[in-house]
Every structure is written in structure tokens, then in C-alpha cells.
Amino acid sequence: MEVTVNVNGTDYTRDVEPRMLLVHFIREELGMRGTHWGCDTSNCGTCVVWVDEEPVKSCTMLAVMADGHRVKTVEGLEGPDGLDPIQQGFIECHGLQCGFCTPGMMMTGRWLVDKNPDISDEEIREGISGQICRCTGYKNIVEAIRWAAEHPKGSEVNA
Amino acid sequence: MTAVEEAPVSAAGNPIGFGSMKRKEDQRFVRGQGNYVDDVNLPGMLHGAILRSPHAHAKILSIDTSRAEAHPGVVAVITGKILEGIPRPELLGDNFAWMPTLSYDTQAVLATDKVRFQGQEVAFVIATDRYTAKDALELIDVDYEPLPAVMDAKKAMDSGAPVIRDDKGQTDNSITDVMGNKFWESGNAIGTQEAIEKAKADPNCVVVTQDIMYPRVHPAPMETCGSVAYLDPVSGQLTLWTTSQAPHAHRTVYAMVAGLPEHKIRIISPDVGGGFGNKVGVYPGYVLSVVGSIVTGKPVKWMEDRSENLMSTSFARDYHMAGTIAATKDGQILAVDVDVLADHGAFNGVAQPTKFPAGFFHIFTGSYDYPHAHCKVTPVYTNKAPGGVAYACSFRITEAAYFIERLVDCLAAELGMDPAELRLKNLIKPEQFPYETPTGWVYDSGQYEKTMRLAMEMVGYDELRKEQAEKRARGEYMGIGISFFTEGVGAGPRKDMDILGLGMADGIELRVHPTGKAQLRLSVQTQGQGHETTYAQIVAHELGIPPEDIEVIHGDTDNTPFGLGTYGSRSTPVSGAAAAVVSRKVRDKARLIAAAALECSPDDLEWSLGKWSVKGDPDRAKTIQEIALLSHGSLELPEGVEGHLDATAVYNPPNLTYPYGCYICVVDVDPGTGQVKIRRFVAVDDCGTRINPMIVEGQVHGGLADGVGMALMELIAFDEDGNCLGGSFMDYLLPTAMECPDWELGETVTPSPHHPIGAKGVGESATVGSPAAVVNAVIDAISPFGVRHADMPLTPANVWRAIQGNPVRVDMAVE
Known part of the structure; x- marks a missing residue:
């Protein structure tokens, strides 16, 4: 089936099998390797991307379901002015170790902060509870997302 | 000790030595630019998938792969029988169907006689893409005769318990280690028993007993295990990108498993998405990707799924x-x-x-x-x-x-x-x-x-x-x-500790380039521990070179010295010590070169972070960067001192x-x-x-x-x-x-x-x-x-x- 998906602002048209998962479409068809795959059961969240501004586990969606929709991946976070504050926050707060869950965590974290700039630590924890990190014990991920909340895009501190 | 001293700060704002410092590796990870094994794609690459046993214990009566082989996109189907036909010289076993484990036992690469756990490897399909390979698994017909299974360790040694390792001629389920022991003891049995009996009889003492179980768990790193193998049919060079905590040890094991000459094996362990011990061993899937490349002449990728990881790996x-x-x-x-x-x-x-x-x-x-x-x-x-x-x-x-x-x-x-x-x-x-x-x-x-x-x-x-x-x-x-x-x-200390005869020391190599920037080559392998940052800090601490000027290279056996890898919290105690030792070798050599340049005796020089200076005359000094250039330049060096400012070390912990x-x-x-x-x-x-x-x-x-x-x-x-x-x-x-x-x-x-x-x-x-x-x-x-x-x-x-x-x-x- 032919699908056209807008990924990080660019339209991509590909002929894919109807059963192809969105995560494989992003990785194999488009060659964007920042979105990871870690389980078969939608538990781990290493594959989280945005579809139309909402975080989605891309292993739980078929590529054909994304036809005509907008997808944003980790590769779309960095702008012309540099890293997104969520990326900077993960560096500043040591929110990553092996880096495998990090793209998914950042995509959710960015969304949580956009939705609620005054988000509490408890709300952050709940917001990332569908995703697993085996390295950090989560404390520094919570702090990294909080850092992003405290450094809005374009603010001087971030620049 | 130096632990609490505040390190000076480099121009980039990093401690020239110990202290909290943002990680160098984060720059690629936050951009989604990590390079994990599943991110490796080679031209013409094929994909492997493993058929696994649904039974915990069963005889294999027959395996029919004809329907799978006929499936469009399938290139080859490999079974244990095929592996048995591949002779393997210089090996612990007879052929490719079995491989040595890290404890001198044997493990089936693909089951031939029977399956011995649920999830065991039975056949390997190689196809043009991952989906097709998985599809073809369902077209393999295996006829099993289920056997009673030993699932309770407490019943494993019961008389009449089904014997699992009849392949080795065993008559029970005991395990004999390489020294010939069926159990292992430490401490003083008699003294301890006497003390306990004495306490039981003493009204002023108590004796408490308790059965405590530590149940079976799994490391479950977020990245599962996998590999991409390419054996160049012309040069005979095997390159294996793999999820390994111990690339050098793996190289030697593959030399033993496959009978391949070790100088023709290159293991690349790129970014590893967590290990926690799960990526120490050599798994049948890795070996099968190698076999697949030998059979097809193409690169073969195998990435296990999560269930395979939980059910079959360590x-x-x-x-x-x-x-x-x-x-x-x-x-x-x-x-x-x-x-x-x-x-x-x-x-x-x-x-x-x-x-x-x-x-x-x-x-x-x-x-x-x-x-x-x-x-x-x-x-x-x-x-x-x-x-x-x-x-x-x-x-x-x-x-x-x-x-x-x-x-x-x-x-x-x-x-x-x-x-x-x-x-x-x-x-x-x-x-x-x-x-x-x-x-x-x-x-x-x-x-x-x-x-x-x-x-x-x-x-x-x-x-x-x-x-x-x-x-x-x-x-x-x-x-x-x-x-x-x-x-x-x-x-650990070489005299006491080895794995498969490989002593647990770690090599390291430090090269200081003419402009004073350095490369440190490690035998150990990060899985998220931040080696690219901390090892640069160790060298910075010893030599005064800012950590941003030190590149840490690891995860490629062709570009790093031999060592046993990262597990058992051994990187800092062994390889970290090697980093300090190799830096001190460079510092000692720098002293000789500085003395030649300053026309004084080495004994007249004293070290302060980043430079050798004349005692009592601190203005007469050479920085480590100046010495690096001198070492590569035209300065006449003292007898016995070679040019350049490089060093190697192998650290054997006491x-x-x-x-x-x-x-x-x-x-x-x-x-x-x-x-x-x-x-x-x-x-x-x-x-x-x-x-x-x-x-x-x-x-x-x-x-x-x-x-x-x-x-x-x-x-x-x-x-x-x-x-x-x-x-x-x-x-x-x-x-x-x-x-x-x-x-x-x-x-x-x-x-x-x-x-x-x-x-x-x-x-x-x-x-x-x-x-x-x-x-x-x-x-x-x-x-x-x-x-x-x-x-x-x-x-x-x-x-x-x-x-x-x-x-x-x-x-x-x-x-």
C-alpha cells in the first residue's frame, strides 16, 4: 500500500505492506534510527513518537494508520537554534545512561511540559509510567523533564 | 588521597580531573544518533530469525523445512543436522551444532537430538527481510515427542528424575565443574558445625535457621541481544557487530567456536543499550548469524525479540x-x-x-x-x-x-x-x-x-x-x-582468576598527539556507564590534559588492546587503574623529554598538574602539550628514550x-x-x-x-x-x-x-x-x-x- 506520512515536517511516500508497524516504517523505510524498539507488547516505550501532537507507541500502530498524518521523532527535536530544552535537560540532569530509552522519554517529556508547564514531579512520574528505563532509576529523568519545564523554548537561560 | 581535592577547570568548563562533568556521549544520544547493533545496515544484508522450542523437554523426531525453503524471500534454512555436517577443527565439541560455554560445558547452537528448555534454538531462517524470516518460521514442521521435564531444582537429583544431559552420557542431573567437582565448598565445615552445635547446647546462645530463595530473574536490558555478521568470502575476514560487554573475550570464543583464525576476526560492539550481565555470554543467535553469513556469503543480521531475550538469554x-x-x-x-x-x-x-x-x-x-x-x-x-x-x-x-x-x-x-x-x-x-x-x-x-x-x-x-x-x-x-x-x-588477579583460561587483566593504550590532544584505547566496553567521560577524566587527572581533549576509543577489537570487558563492576577497578598507570608512564617519559629540553636533570624537575618545572624556578617549565610536540619534533632525545609520547599498559590487579x-x-x-x-x-x-x-x-x-x-x-x-x-x-x-x-x-x-x-x-x-x-x-x-x-x-x-x-x-x- 502506498502511504504518505509527514515526518518532522517532510512528506515521505512509500509502498509498504499493510502489516508494517510504524516503528519499522520510521526505522527501516526512512532510515531514522533514533526511534527504538524494545518489546513486543507496548510496555517499554522506547518507540514513542508524536502522531499529530500526541505521544504514541509506534510499535502499536501500523504505518498505514499514519497515512496523511504528522509524525515527530527524536530527530525532529533539535531546531536551528540548537537543542530543544528537553534534550538539554537530559544532558544537564544526567537523565540518560545507555541512551536506548532516551528518545522515547524525551518525546513524552516534551509533550508533558508543553501540556502543563507547571507540571509536578508526581505528574511527571505518572506521565512516563508507561515507559521503562533500566539504567537511571528514573530520578534524573524526572529532573530532566523538570529542567525542561523550567527552561521554556527560546528563553535566555536555554540560549 | 586525591578524592576530595577540587580539580582545576578547563577552558570548556570541565574538571581537569575528578568531579561531576556532563557526559560526552550524551551529545549523540539526545539527538537519536546512538549507533546500536540494530542500527547497522549493510548492502545486501539478509535477516535471520530463530525457530524456538515450545517444549521444555522433548525428543526431536524430525524437522521438515521444505515449506519454509519454498517461501518467497527465504534464502536458507539451517537446522542442527546441517550444522552437524560442518566440521569444526580445534574445538571443544565435534561440530557446529554444539558450542562451548564460558564454564567448560557445551550448549546446543541448534538442537539436534532433543530440546532441553522452552525457547531453545531449533532452526534458523535467513530471508530478505525481518518479516519474511519470521513468517517462514511458521512453515517449519517439527515433530516432537514430549518428555517429562525437570522444573523443580529440588527434584532434579531424585532417583528416576528424567536425565537432561544424556548427550554427555550423564545418568543424573548433577553438574561437574572443570576441576571435577560436583559441589563447591568454602570456609571451615567442621569448625562451623562445631560452633553451631556448641551454641545449640548453650543457654546463652541462639541458633536460627531459614530457607531463603533468590528466585530466577532476568537483566532485561532495553536493547535486546543481536548481531550482524559478515564473513568476507575472499579475505576470510569475519566482522561481527554485536551486543557485547566483552568484545575481546568474544573474539577468542568465536575463534574457538568457529575454528576461525583469531587475527581474521573483528568484533565491533557499538553503542550497547544496557547490559547488566545479559551481554557477557555468547549466544546461539550470534553464532547463527556467523553461520548464516558463511552459508549465504552475505551479511546476516539477527535481532532477538523481547520474548526471546527473556526466555532464552542469560x-x-x-x-x-x-x-x-x-x-x-x-x-x-x-x-x-x-x-x-x-x-x-x-x-x-x-x-x-x-x-x-x-x-x-x-x-x-x-x-x-x-x-x-x-x-x-x-x-x-x-x-x-x-x-x-x-x-x-x-x-x-x-x-x-x-x-x-x-x-x-x-x-x-x-x-x-x-x-x-x-x-x-x-x-x-x-x-x-x-x-x-x-x-x-x-x-x-x-x-x-x-x-x-x-x-x-x-x-x-x-x-x-x-x-x-x-x-x-x-x-x-x-x-x-x-x-x-x-x-x-x-x-581479578591473574593468578586466581580467568575465564576459559583468559586471565582477567586489561590492556590499555594512550597516544598523545603532537598538539597535545590524546586518544585512550580501552579493552572494556561501556553499556551506559559513561566511559568516554570518566576515562578522559582519569587521564586528565594524571596528565593535566583537559578531558575535552581526550578521545576514548572502545568497542572495536581491531582498534583496542586485549582485555576481558565490562561486567562484575570491573571497569574502574581494573581498566580504570590501567588508565592511571598508562598515564603515569607517559608522565614519566614526559619528564625525560622536558629535562632534555630544559637542559637539566630529570631529578631537578617537579610535576604540577599539566607541566614539569624546575624545582625552585617554576618559570622554567614545559607543559604536557609542549612536551608532546617536542617528543615528535627535532629535539635530541636522551639515550634510551624513543620519540613520540605514547604508552601501553596491562593492569593485573593485586x-x-x-x-x-x-x-x-x-x-x-x-x-x-x-x-x-x-x-x-x-x-x-x-x-x-x-x-x-x-x-x-x-x-x-x-x-x-x-x-x-x-x-x-x-x-x-x-x-x-x-x-x-x-x-x-x-x-x-x-x-x-x-x-x-x-x-x-x-x-x-x-x-x-x-x-x-x-x-x-x-x-x-x-x-x-x-x-x-x-x-x-x-x-x-x-x-x-x-x-x-x-x-x-x-x-x-x-x-x-x-x-x-x-x-x-x-x-x-x-x-
């Missing part, structure tokens, strides 16, 4: 420990004895030093000073996946630390004594170091009481006990659990290092549901010198989460038919941000006296130390119901059952 623990502790009634520990039944699964695939078939379990004597101890560990085969040493266990110290800390709490309950007071009374004292334990370890350094008192102060121990008493009076159940652990890490810590966990338990809520967790670690405190704390956080997971959630159980009940993340529960509290960390710093920079290693400390703190807290909470022990994981159901006086056996789905 599990951890599965130790049944029967403990006895004797003490005086005022709480002086006299003796500890433990009899262990070790479930190794169907193949003895543990990765540990050869002379230590039970790993370092005999460190079970813990952090306490008493004269008598003995352990006996008996391993058995069962119809479960192989493995055994994994999940940040420091070679079974996790089991040992959990055992002694649980047993000490049982003793405290028997004595009616506060568990903190009991521990403080028995801790090894600072003046007793170096301290030799009754089982032969020589602990290097420690200030145990200081560390414990800090943890108690941070958590507010006395106030918590008061709160607990008040709550109990109201029918509310909170618990306070303490764990004091000591690890021995940094394996002893292990012994990090330790005190953890205190506070929980609230709902007796109606059995639900456990971790309210607080205080962790005070002493890992000696902290190179990058930010990274140290991050490592501790991760290990604490592991401990919460194992204590409350994680379990690989089986039913009697051999079905794995933990084969997906729907069933194998890992802690999320909701189960983990806001960790509270503290530190004491007691450097290792024998490590060049006093560092001890910390990667596994929290995984080792934390489970006992959580379990002790839960048992403390429900002790008013008469509960003295319950096995992990303390799920709501298991806690509720324990409260009802009807605890379950956690590892088997049986009543």
Missing part, C-alpha cells in the same frame, strides 16, 4: 539457600553456615572465573566480624534456560549479600533486638582492615560504622522507630529495612576492591491488599574515590531500581510442564517511575589502598545491596502477623498470603 540467580546462624543472646554472631542448591538450567552457561564455580558467593559472610563460616553450593541441571551470572550481580555477590542481610534480620527477630543495633555490634572495625574473612577474602578498606551511622542519621532512624510503634498501636503497618553490604569487585554501603528502606504495607508502597530509600555508598560523582550517583539510582524490581515485582517462574511464565513485559514486571521513590543518596569515601587512584567500582553496588533493604522493610512491617520471612518477589498476593500464614513458593506455579 537469566540470573535461582539460588535456594538454607542458612544457619549462631549467636550469643546479646547479639554477638558466632558462625554462619549455608547450603545452596543452584539451578543452572539445561546448560552450564555461567560466566565467572574458572576457579569460582559458584562465583563469589563465598563472600556471604558479609560485613561482620565472626570466626566461623562455611558454604556448600550444589549445582544441578533443570529444563530451564541456561545462564546464571547476570543482572549486575558481581558474580553472585547479590545472592550472598541478600542471604546474609536477610539472615541477620531473622536473627534480630529471634533475639528481639533492633536490627541496626545487631549490625553495629558485629560490623568489622576500621582498624581491622585489611580484614581476612573466614572464607578467605581480604577486604581492602572500610569505615563501616561511620557509613551506617550516616545512613541512620539521614533517614532519621530513631524517629522512624517511634512512628512505627505509634502506627502499630493504631493498626497501621510501616516497616524499616536495613541492608549493609560488602562487594568484592574488579576481577586484589579485588571492596566497595560497600548501607541502605535503609521505609515502606508502608496495606495488610488488606498486601500492597507495598516504598516511602523512602536512603543509600549511603562508599566506593572509594569518585571520579565523576554525577555518574556514580546515576549508577546507584539505576541499581536501586533493580532492587525494588527484584524485591517486589520481577520473576521468571515456570509451571510443571516447563512453560515460562515470565516471557514478556506483560508478565515480567519491571519497575516504572511510579514504583521508584525519590532516592536519597549519601556517601563516605574510603579509598582502596591498592588501586592507583583509590577507586573501587560502583556499577553493581546498589543492585547487590538494595533487595535486602526492601525485603527487610516489608517483613518488618508485617512482623506483627508473625511473619519472619517470605521470598521475593513480594507482590501484593505474596505479601497477603504471608500475612495469612500461608506463604507461596514463588518460583513454581504450584500450590
Whole structure:
């Protein structure tokens, strides 16, 4: 089936099998390797991307379901002015170790902060509870997302 | 020691030496530019998938691959029979169907005679893409004759039990190690038994026994295992991109497995998405990707899925420990004895030093000073996946630390004594170091009481006990659990420690370029530990070169010196020491060159960070950068001094290092549901010198989460038919941000006296130390119901059952 998906602002048209998962479409068809795959059961969240501004586990969606929709991946976070504050926050707060869950965590974290700039630590924890990190014990991920909340895009501190 | 000195700051704002510094590797990871094995794509690459056994124990009557071979897109289907036909010279086995394990056993690459665990490798399909390869698995027809399975380790040695390893001519399910032993002992059996018997007869003493199980769990790194193999048919060069914590050891194992010449093997372990011991061993899937490339002449990628990872790759623990502790009634520990039944699964695939078939379990004597101890560990085969040493266990110290800390709490309950007071009374004292334990370890350094008192102060121990008493009076159940652990890490001295005959020393190479920028080449392999940053800091500390000017290179056997890799918290104690040693070699050589340039004697020079200067005349000096250029230039060098400013080293540690810590966990338990809520967790670690405190704390956080997971959630159980009940993340529960509290960390710093920079290693400390703190807290909470022990994981159901006086056996789905 032919699908056209807008990924990080660019339209991509590909002929894919109807059963192809969105995560494989992003990785194999488009060659964007920042979105990871870690389980078969939608538990781990290493594959989280945005579809139309909402975080989605891309292993739980078929590529054909994304036809005509907008997808944003980790590769779309960095702008012309540099890293997104969520990326900077993960560096500043040591929110990553092996880096495998990090793209998914950042995509959710960015969304949580956009939705609620005054988000509490408890709300952050709940917001990332569908995703697993085996390295950090989560404390520094919570702090990294909080850092992003405290450094809005374009603010001087971030620049 | 240098631990507390503030390092000067570089132009880029980084410490020229020790101190918290943002990680260099983060720049690629936050951009999604990490390069993991599944990110490797080669022209013409094919994809492999493994057909796995649905049975725990069954004869293979026939395998028909014809329908799969006819499936469009399938290039080849490989079975054990085909592997049997590939002769293998110079090998531990006859042919490719079997491979050596890291413990001198054999493991089937693809099953030929029968399958021995659910999930075992049976056939390998190679196809043009991943989906097609998986489709074709369903077209392979295997005729099995199911056999009774041995799922309960306690029944493995029963007469009449089905024999699992008939391939080796065995008549029972015992495991014999390479030294010919069927069990392994440490300590003094007679002295310990006498002390226990004496205590039993003495009205002023108590003897407490307790069966303690550490159930089977799995490291479950977020990235599963996989590989991309390409054997160039013309040059004969094998390049293998693989998820490996030990690329050099893997290279040698492949040379042994495949009979390939070792100089034609290149292992590349790119970014690794977590290891925790899961990526130490060599798995059939890796070997099959190599075989696939040999058969097809193309690169072959194999990436396992999550269920394959949980069901077939290296599990951890599965130790049944029967403990006895004797003490005086005022709480002086006299003796500890433990009899262990070790479930190794169907193949003895543990990765540990050869002379230590039970790993370092005999460190079970813990952090306490008493004269008598003995352990006996008996391993058995069962119809479960192989493995055994994994999940940040420091070679079974996790089991040992959990055992002694649980047993000490049982003793405290028997004595009616506060568990903190009991521990403080028995801790090894600072003046007793170096301290030799009754089982032969020589602990290097420690200030145990200081560390414990800090943890108690941070958590507010006395106030918590008061709160607990008040709550109990109201029918509310909170618990306070303490764990004091000591690890021995940094394996290890070559004379004592090897894996498959490979001594556990680590090579390193430092090149200082003419402009004073440097490259450090490591034998060890990061899986998230931040080596690119901390190793640069070690060199910076020794040479004064800013860490941003030092590139750390690792994970490619063609570009790094030999060494045994990263596991057992061995990187900092062994390779980190090598980094300091090689830097000092460069510094010594720089002194000779500086003396030649300054026209003085080397003895007239003194070192201050980053330069050699003339004593009493500090303006006459050469910086390390100036010396680097001189070393490559036209300066006439003294006799015997070669040009350039490079050095190599191989570090053979004189002893292990012994990090330790005190953890205190506070929980609230709902007796109606059995639900456990971790309210607080205080962790005070002493890992000696902290190179990058930010990274140290991050490592501790991760290990604490592991401990919460194992204590409350994680379990690989089986039913009697051999079905794995933990084969997906729907069933194998890992802690999320909701189960983990806001960790509270503290530190004491007691450097290792024998490590060049006093560092001890910390990667596994929290995984080792934390489970006992959580379990002790839960048992403390429900002790008013008469509960003295319950096995992990303390799920709501298991806690509720324990409260009802009807605890379950956690590892088997049986009543």
C-alpha cells in the first residue's frame, strides 16, 4: 500500500505492506534510527513518537494508520537554534545512561511540559509510567523533564 | 588521597580531573544518533530469525523445512543436522551444532537430538527481510515427542528424575565443574558445625535457621541481544557487530567456536543499550548469524525479540539457600553456615572465573566480624534456560549479600533486638582492615560504622522507630529495612582468576598527539556507564590534559588492546587503574623529554598538574602539550628514550576492591491488599574515590531500581510442564517511575589502598545491596502477623498470603 506520512515536517511516500508497524516504517523505510524498539507488547516505550501532537507507541500502530498524518521523532527535536530544552535537560540532569530509552522519554517529556508547564514531579512520574528505563532509576529523568519545564523554548537561560 | 581535592577547570568548563562533568556521549544520544547493533545496515544484508522450542523437554523426531525453503524471500534454512555436517577443527565439541560455554560445558547452537528448555534454538531462517524470516518460521514442521521435564531444582537429583544431559552420557542431573567437582565448598565445615552445635547446647546462645530463595530473574536490558555478521568470502575476514560487554573475550570464543583464525576476526560492539550481565555470554543467535553469513556469503543480521531475550538469554540467580546462624543472646554472631542448591538450567552457561564455580558467593559472610563460616553450593541441571551470572550481580555477590542481610534480620527477630543495633555490634572495625574473612577474602578498606551511622542519621532512624510503634498501636503497618553490604569487585588477579583460561587483566593504550590532544584505547566496553567521560577524566587527572581533549576509543577489537570487558563492576577497578598507570608512564617519559629540553636533570624537575618545572624556578617549565610536540619534533632525545609520547599498559590487579554501603528502606504495607508502597530509600555508598560523582550517583539510582524490581515485582517462574511464565513485559514486571521513590543518596569515601587512584567500582553496588533493604522493610512491617520471612518477589498476593500464614513458593506455579 502506498502511504504518505509527514515526518518532522517532510512528506515521505512509500509502498509498504499493510502489516508494517510504524516503528519499522520510521526505522527501516526512512532510515531514522533514533526511534527504538524494545518489546513486543507496548510496555517499554522506547518507540514513542508524536502522531499529530500526541505521544504514541509506534510499535502499536501500523504505518498505514499514519497515512496523511504528522509524525515527530527524536530527530525532529533539535531546531536551528540548537537543542530543544528537553534534550538539554537530559544532558544537564544526567537523565540518560545507555541512551536506548532516551528518545522515547524525551518525546513524552516534551509533550508533558508543553501540556502543563507547571507540571509536578508526581505528574511527571505518572506521565512516563508507561515507559521503562533500566539504567537511571528514573530520578534524573524526572529532573530532566523538570529542567525542561523550567527552561521554556527560546528563553535566555536555554540560549 | 586525591578524592576530595577540587580539580582545576578547563577552558570548556570541565574538571581537569575528578568531579561531576556532563557526559560526552550524551551529545549523540539526545539527538537519536546512538549507533546500536540494530542500527547497522549493510548492502545486501539478509535477516535471520530463530525457530524456538515450545517444549521444555522433548525428543526431536524430525524437522521438515521444505515449506519454509519454498517461501518467497527465504534464502536458507539451517537446522542442527546441517550444522552437524560442518566440521569444526580445534574445538571443544565435534561440530557446529554444539558450542562451548564460558564454564567448560557445551550448549546446543541448534538442537539436534532433543530440546532441553522452552525457547531453545531449533532452526534458523535467513530471508530478505525481518518479516519474511519470521513468517517462514511458521512453515517449519517439527515433530516432537514430549518428555517429562525437570522444573523443580529440588527434584532434579531424585532417583528416576528424567536425565537432561544424556548427550554427555550423564545418568543424573548433577553438574561437574572443570576441576571435577560436583559441589563447591568454602570456609571451615567442621569448625562451623562445631560452633553451631556448641551454641545449640548453650543457654546463652541462639541458633536460627531459614530457607531463603533468590528466585530466577532476568537483566532485561532495553536493547535486546543481536548481531550482524559478515564473513568476507575472499579475505576470510569475519566482522561481527554485536551486543557485547566483552568484545575481546568474544573474539577468542568465536575463534574457538568457529575454528576461525583469531587475527581474521573483528568484533565491533557499538553503542550497547544496557547490559547488566545479559551481554557477557555468547549466544546461539550470534553464532547463527556467523553461520548464516558463511552459508549465504552475505551479511546476516539477527535481532532477538523481547520474548526471546527473556526466555532464552542469560537469566540470573535461582539460588535456594538454607542458612544457619549462631549467636550469643546479646547479639554477638558466632558462625554462619549455608547450603545452596543452584539451578543452572539445561546448560552450564555461567560466566565467572574458572576457579569460582559458584562465583563469589563465598563472600556471604558479609560485613561482620565472626570466626566461623562455611558454604556448600550444589549445582544441578533443570529444563530451564541456561545462564546464571547476570543482572549486575558481581558474580553472585547479590545472592550472598541478600542471604546474609536477610539472615541477620531473622536473627534480630529471634533475639528481639533492633536490627541496626545487631549490625553495629558485629560490623568489622576500621582498624581491622585489611580484614581476612573466614572464607578467605581480604577486604581492602572500610569505615563501616561511620557509613551506617550516616545512613541512620539521614533517614532519621530513631524517629522512624517511634512512628512505627505509634502506627502499630493504631493498626497501621510501616516497616524499616536495613541492608549493609560488602562487594568484592574488579576481577581479578591473574593468578586466581580467568575465564576459559583468559586471565582477567586489561590492556590499555594512550597516544598523545603532537598538539597535545590524546586518544585512550580501552579493552572494556561501556553499556551506559559513561566511559568516554570518566576515562578522559582519569587521564586528565594524571596528565593535566583537559578531558575535552581526550578521545576514548572502545568497542572495536581491531582498534583496542586485549582485555576481558565490562561486567562484575570491573571497569574502574581494573581498566580504570590501567588508565592511571598508562598515564603515569607517559608522565614519566614526559619528564625525560622536558629535562632534555630544559637542559637539566630529570631529578631537578617537579610535576604540577599539566607541566614539569624546575624545582625552585617554576618559570622554567614545559607543559604536557609542549612536551608532546617536542617528543615528535627535532629535539635530541636522551639515550634510551624513543620519540613520540605514547604508552601501553596491562593492569593485573593485586586484589579485588571492596566497595560497600548501607541502605535503609521505609515502606508502608496495606495488610488488606498486601500492597507495598516504598516511602523512602536512603543509600549511603562508599566506593572509594569518585571520579565523576554525577555518574556514580546515576549508577546507584539505576541499581536501586533493580532492587525494588527484584524485591517486589520481577520473576521468571515456570509451571510443571516447563512453560515460562515470565516471557514478556506483560508478565515480567519491571519497575516504572511510579514504583521508584525519590532516592536519597549519601556517601563516605574510603579509598582502596591498592588501586592507583583509590577507586573501587560502583556499577553493581546498589543492585547487590538494595533487595535486602526492601525485603527487610516489608517483613518488618508485617512482623506483627508473625511473619519472619517470605521470598521475593513480594507482590501484593505474596505479601497477603504471608500475612495469612500461608506463604507461596514463588518460583513454581504450584500450590
